Amino acid sequence: MNSITLRKIWHRDAFRIGIFFERDFSVISVLKKHKAEFSRTKLCWYVDYTTANYQLLLTLFPDLKIVKSVVHSEPTLVTDSGSRDLSPIASSAIQLGTSSLGNPEHTKNVISFAQKVRLQLLANVGKYWVFKMHYHQEVKAQLLKIKGVYWNTNYKCYMALRHEQVKKEVEAVLQTSPFFGTDYLHKDVSYIGEKIKVLPHYEAINFMEVYVPKLVAVHEKIKRFSMAKYSKTKDCYLLPAAPLVLESLQLQFEPMKIMFLVDLPKDYLQKKHLPNRKQLDLNKTQETILSTLPEKAQPFMRAMVDTLLALNYSSSTLRTYCGSFHQFLKAFDYQNPEAVERGAIVRYLGSLMSRGLSATSGHSMVNSIQFYYQQVLGKKEFELRLPRPKKEKKLPSVLTMEECLRIFQVVDNPKHKLLLLIGYGAGLRVSEIVQLKWSDILFEEQKIHIKNAKGKKDRMVMLPYSIVTSLQLYRELYKGKHYVFEGQFAGEPYSTGSVQQVMRNALKTSGLEKKATVHTLRHSFATHLLENGTDIRYIQQFLGHSSIKTTTIYTHLTKTAVDKIQSPLDRMVDINSKKKLED
Structure with missing residues (x-):
């Protein structure tokens, strides 16, 4: 286990105990069990600043380090480039959770919001x-x-x-x-007279050079193009040389009245130069994975990434496998995996399980190790029989039809309401909702064609009759060209995070106390179909499950048959009450 440091931080309008350490699944599992949360702004895990939590951390991690300080106060404005970290944890454990009266270490400064x-x-x-x-x-x-x-x-x-x-x-x-x-x-002031020059980029003809005036507003706007790259040597932006990109540029700067000077050879702009979202996502994932590794471990991870890409694995699988493999390499000090013995690997997995690692994370770790030895190293004849942690059988959270209706009724925004309705009405995953294109909706056949979904599979699902009219009106209102639910910029899909935020807001406004996400609507769709007597094999096809075993979990959630079963205790009470009435 790597070193863990405690530090007092100010977070979410209160003091917290910040827990700093290099990423370690075993430590994370222990913290999650004790309701610790992760802060993206502080880049650490944290718990409430109380004596009980402090003593608990000392018990869980005896070798932890405590950063001590003498003076503690609420945060003040930082104007230089110094650290944003606040005063560390109190020098005396007894001060945690005690009153600040008479204690100079907790003197408050009157500062503005x-x-x-x-x-x-x-x-x-x-x-x-x-x-x-x-x-x-x-x-x-x-x-x-x-x-x-x-x-x-x-x-x-x-x-x-x-x-x-x-x-x-x-x-x-x-x-x-x-x-x-x-x-x-x-x-608002227009920029009449300013010019944007568009020239060919002969070093790589799939890009074009875009020279913009030295105006902050112009630079901020062009930087928002997800495919834009800045060239320091040429002092210009490089964008894909595609007609759609140039058209989008001109539309973005039209309100500023900036003139475009396009000096490109004939047929320089090609549709094929526009990289697809899969390519962008995979490139970004590769950069993120390799940037976190020390130099001596780079060859092992590069071999892993190259093999995964060659076998056409998704960016999600890439992140999962490489994340687990990174932990494996780190545990053995980034040495060559070929030099690691099987017994050492088994002991490592056993130590992870003993520290509270979840079964799902354990399976990901085993899969990544198996993949490296069998696929990357090519040891097909050598089967590494690793112990598999037993997976917990958890039932998914499900909403009743009445609860689903309450959530839909509190959403006023047409786009937000429609994406929740189509997610529930067709049983779609959140990634399938945002990637939905108008060409995928077959109005005449009353179906939706889901393309390249999880496992790279296509499937046909139902298009609910009740939202056909709403979809057609929405299309006229928003006039999207490609994606049904477009994001902030034209031609780009809505983000999955925004969809989840819509669901969180709707759940909060509805007053429901259940925990639910967009995927809960998919679980509810399957459960409600089963309760209505739909054959489970059809539900399997609608959900896109490879195995019927995955779909059978919903048989444990249906309430139609369960409601007819009476507890023996209730039957005993009923019989006893009946006898009393007869007497």
Whole structure:
């Protein structure tokens, strides 16, 4: 187990005990069991700042390190490039959870809300004010309720429409006035006379060079193109040389009235130059995997990645297998896997299980090791018989039809309501919802063609009659060209994270106390079909399950037959009550 360090941090408007360590599945499993949470802003796991939690951590990890300090106060505004970390954990364990009266270590400084959340106003982008701040759950919820304010996931910032009413409402929530300027939307300045030059990139003809004026708003807008790369040597942006990309560029900058000077040879723009989303996703996944490894381990991981790509595995499988294999290499100090004996591997897996690793993570670890020895090293004749951890049999969470209806009724946005309805009505995965194209919806046949789904399989599912009219009206309203549910930029699909956020918001507004995600709607779809008497083999086809065993889990969830079965205790009470009445 690697070294673990405790540090006192300020997170989500309260002091917490920050737990810092290099990524280790066994440590993560233990922390999850004791309800620790992960902070993306602090890049650490954390628990509440209490004596009980501190003593528990000492018991779980006897060899942990504690970063000590003398003075502790609430966070203040950081203006330099120094660390964002706050005062570490208290030097005395007894101070945890005690009153701050008479204790100089817990003296509070009177600071504004803006300082507490590190509020920062950035340069305007188009018709929006842009600002960022540290995470604050209540303030975030209030901001997103304001019409004209949304969260930009790519750049981790808030964007507010430059409108007088929006300015007033946002400043009230942020308790800071004035915060925005008076450069409202109707006062927007156009850039008449500015030019964007588009030239060929002869070093790689599948790209074109885009030279833009030195204006922050222009640079911010072009950087939002997911395929844009900046060339330092040529001081320009490189974008795929495809007609759709150039057309999108011109549409984005049309409101700014910037002139386009396109000097490209005839037939230079080709549709084939546009990389597909699979290619982009795989390239990004490869970069992420290899960037976290030391140099001596790079050849082993590269061989793993190349073999997975050659066998046409998905980016999701790539992340899972390589993540587990990274942990395996790390456990053996990144030495050549061929030098690791079978007994050492078995002992390593046993130690993971003894530390509380889940069965799912255990299976992923075994699969990744088996894959490397058999597929990468080519030892087909050598079967490495590794012990398989027994998998827990958990029943999925399911909503009743009434609960599903309550969730749909509280969603007002047409796009948000429709994506939840189609997810439940056709039993789709969240990835299938966002990748759905208009060409996949067969209105005349009343079907939806799901293409290249999990396991690279196509299937046909039902198109619910009740949403056909809504779909057609939605198409006229949003006028999407390709994807049914487009994202922030034209031609790009909605993100899976945004869909999950829609579900979380709907669940919260409905007042239901059940934990549910978009995938819960898929479970509910299967369960409700089974309760209605649908043959389980048809349900298997609708869900796209390879084995009927996967689908049979829903037989344990149906309430139609279960409701008819009476507990022997209830029967005993009924008989006893009946005898009393007769007497």
